[in-house]
Amino acid sequence: MSFDYDLFVIGGGSGGVRAARLAASEAGARVGLAEEYRMGGTCVIRGCVPKKLMVYASGFAHAVEDARAYGWQVHGGEFDWSLFKARLDDELTRLEGVYRGNLERAGVEIFDSRAVLTDPHTVRLADGTEKTARHILIASGGRPFVPEFPGSELAITSNDVFLFESLPKRILIVGGGYIACEFACILNGLGVEVTQFYRGAQILRGFDDEARGHIAGAMCAQGVDLRVGCNVQRIDRVEDGLWVKATDGGDAVFDAVLFATGRRPNTDGMGLEEAGIALGANGAVAVDEWSQSSVPSVYAVGDVTDRIALTPVAIREGAAFVETVFKGNPTRADHDLVPGAVFTRPEYGSVGLTEEEARGRGQIEVYSTAFRPMQSGFAGRPDRVMMKLIVAAESRKVLGCHIVADQAGEMIQLAAVAIKMGATKEDFDRTVAVHPTMAEELVTMKVPVRTG
Numbered sequence: 353m354s355f356d357y358d359l360f361v362i363g364g365g366s367g368g369v370r371a372a373r374l375a376a377s378e379a380g381a382r383v384g385l386a387e388e389y390r391m392g393g394t395c396v397i398r399g400c401v402p403k404k405l406m407v408y409a410s411g412f413a414h415a416v417e418d419a420r421a422y423g424w425q426v427h428g429g430e431f432d433w434s435l436f437k438a439r440l441d442d443e444l445t446r447l448e449g450v451y452r453g454n455l456e457r458a459g460v461e462i463f464d465s466r467a468v469l470t471d472p473h474t475v476r477l478a479d480g481t482e483k484t485a486r487h488i489l490i491a492s493g494g495r496p497f498v499p500e501f502p503g504s505e506l507a508i509t510s511n512d513v514f515l516f517e518s519l520p521k522r523i524l525i526v527g528g529g530y531i532a533c534e535f536a537c538i539l540n541g542l543g544v545e546v547t548q549f550y551r552g553a554q555i556l557r558g559f560d561d562e563a564r565g566h567i568a569g570a571m572c573a574q575g576v577d578l579r580v581g582c583n584v585q586r587i588d589r590v591e592d593g594l595w596v597k598a599t600d601g602g603d604a605v606f607d608a609v610l611f612a613t614g615r616r617p618n619t620d621g622m623g624l625e626e627a628g629i630a631l632g633a634n635g636a637v638a639v640d641e642w643s644q645s646s647v648p649s650v651y652a653v654g655d656v657t658d659r660i661a662l663t664p665v666a667i668r669e670g671a672a673f674v675e676t677v678f679k680g681n682p683t684r685a686d687h688d689l690v691p692g693a694v695f696t697r698p699e700y701g702s703v704g705l706t707e708e709e710a711r712g713r714g715q716i717e718v719y720s721t722a723f724r725p726m727q728s729g730f731a732g733r734p735d736r737v738m739m740k741l742i743v744a745a746e747s748r749k750v751l752g753c754h755i756v757a758d759q760a761g762e763m764i765q766l767a768a769v770a771i772k773m774g775a776t777k778e779d780f781d782r783t784v785a786v787h788p789t790m791a792e793e794l795v796t797m798k799v800p801v802r803t804g
C-alpha cells in the first residue's frame with residue numbers, strides 16, 4: 353500500500369518537532385506535520401520560554417535592592433510591562449521562525465492547520481484534504497483545565513498571562529502546582545498584589561515535603577498572600593473587578609483570577625477513539641514503553657500521553673520513537689531519575705526520590721541543611737537556601753537530591769549526572785568542595801539529620 357508520507361505528525365511542539373525533524377533529516381523519511389496554532393508549541397509560545405523570561409524580568413526588583421546593599425548608587429525605576437511584552441513577542445516570533453526553518457530545512461512539509469484522524473493511516477486537515485501516512489505520531493500536547501463552578505468562565509489560565517495588555521494590580525492565583533507557584537512569584541516580583549489559594553494543605557504536592565515548606569515560607573515572606581485549604585466558590589463581575597467568594601467564608605475583589613489547576617491532554621475531537629485508539633485517564637493516549645498506541649500505526653509522545661509533562665521528556669520520547677520506528681534501533685524513552693526545576697523564588701531543583709517516597713523503600717539516611725547564603729546575607733535579605741540528599745543506608749547510593757536556592761535549576765542538572773551514574777554518598781564526600789559557593793554544602797554534609 354502506498355502512502356503520501358512515511359510519517360505524519362500532529363502537533364508542532366517539543367515532541368512533534370523533534371520527531372519530525374529527526375525522521376526527515378536522519379532517517380530520510382517523507383514527513384508531514386500539522387500545527388493548528390504556533391510552531392514551537394507550549395514550551396516556546398506559552399510555557400517554559402516566555403515564563404523563564406518573565407522570571408528574569410521579575411528578579412530585577414531584588415537585584416536593584418541588593419545592588420544598593422553592595423554600595424551601588426542605584427535609583428529605583430518602574431517596571432514597564434508594555435515594553436517587556438513587546439520584546440517578549442518579538443523573541444517568541446523569532447523562535448517560532450527558527451523552529452519552522454529547522455523543519456523546512458530538514459524537508460518536513462508543514463501544514464498550518466488542525467489535523468484529526470479519520471482512520472489508522474489517514475489525517476484530515478481543516479480544509480477537508482486528507483493525507484495518508486504509514487505512521488502517525490500524535491504530539492498534540494495538553495491544555496489548561498479550569499473546573500466548572502459559578503463564574504468559572506471569568507477565570508483566565510496561564511495561556512492568557514502572556515497576552516496581558518497591562519498587568520493586573522491584584523490577582524488571585526488558584527492552584528498549588530509548579531505553574532501556579534511560579535506565576536505567584538513572577539507576578540509578585542513584578543509588583544502585582546498576589547493572593548494564592550490552594551485547596552490542599554501544602555503547595556507543590558508530590559515534591560519533597562521539607563522543600564515544599566521551605567518554598568511556601570519564602571513565598572509568604574516575599575509578600576504572596578498564600579492561603580492553603582482554600583478554594584474559589586464563585587466569581588462575579590462587579591464594578592471594580594471580579595468578586596470572589598472563597599470556601600473559607602472570605603471574599604475579595606481582584607482584577608484577574610488565574611486558574612492553574614492542572615492540565616489535560618489534547619485529545620478531544622481528534623477522532624482517536626473512532627479510530628480505535630485507547631485513551632486512559634483524563635483522555636491521555638494510552639501508550640506502551642515504545643510510545644505505541646493500541647493501534648499499531650499510531651504512536652504518541654509528550655504531554656498528550658500524560659507521563660512526565662516536561663519539554664526534555666517530550667523531546668526524548670520523540671527521538672526514541674524515531675530510533676525505534678525509522679532507524680531500526682528499538683529505544684525506550686528513559687523516565688527514571690528525570691531532574692526538574694520549579695522557577696519559584698527561590699528556585700527548586702530536584703532529582704530522584706523525595707524523603708517521603710524513599711521512606712517506603714528501605715532504610716535511608718537524610719542529610720539536610722538550611723542556611724543564609726553569603727550573597728543575600730550580605731545584602732541583609734533573610735533568604736535561606738536548602739540542600740538535601742537522601743541516601744540508601746545499605747547501598748549508600750544517593751536516591752534523591754533537593755536544592756532550594758537561587759540557580760537551583762542549574763545546580764540540579766549537574767547533581768543529576770552523578771546520581772544517574774549511581775553515585776554514592778561517599779562519592780559526593782570524596783569530591784572536593786568549590787569554595788565559596790552554596791553547592792559546596794552538597795559535598796560537606798557529614799552527619800545525617802534523620803534516619804529511617
Ligand SMILES: Cc1cc2nc3c(=O)[nH]c(=O)nc-3n(C[C@H](O)[C@H](O)[C@H](O)COP(=O)(O)OP(=O)(O)OC[C@H]3O[C@@H](n4cnc5c(N)ncnc54)[C@H](O)[C@@H]3O)c2cc1C
Pocket residue numbers: 362363364365366367368386387388389390392393394395396398399400403465466467468491492493494510531618622653654655656660661662663664666
Ligand atoms: C506555563 C507553563 C510552564 C512550563 N514550564 C516548563 C519548564 O520550565 N520546563 C519544562 O520542561 N516544561 C515546562 N512546561 C511543560 C512543557 O511546556 C510541556 O511539557 C511541553 O511543551 C510538551 O511538549 P509536547 O510536544 O507534548 O506538546 P506541546 O508543546 O503542547 O505541543 C503540542 C502542539 O500541538 C498543537 N495541536 C494540538 N492539537 C492539534 C491538532 N489536532 N492539530 C494540529 N495541531 C495540534 C498545539 O497547538 C501545540 O502547538 C511548562 C508548561 C506550561 C503550560
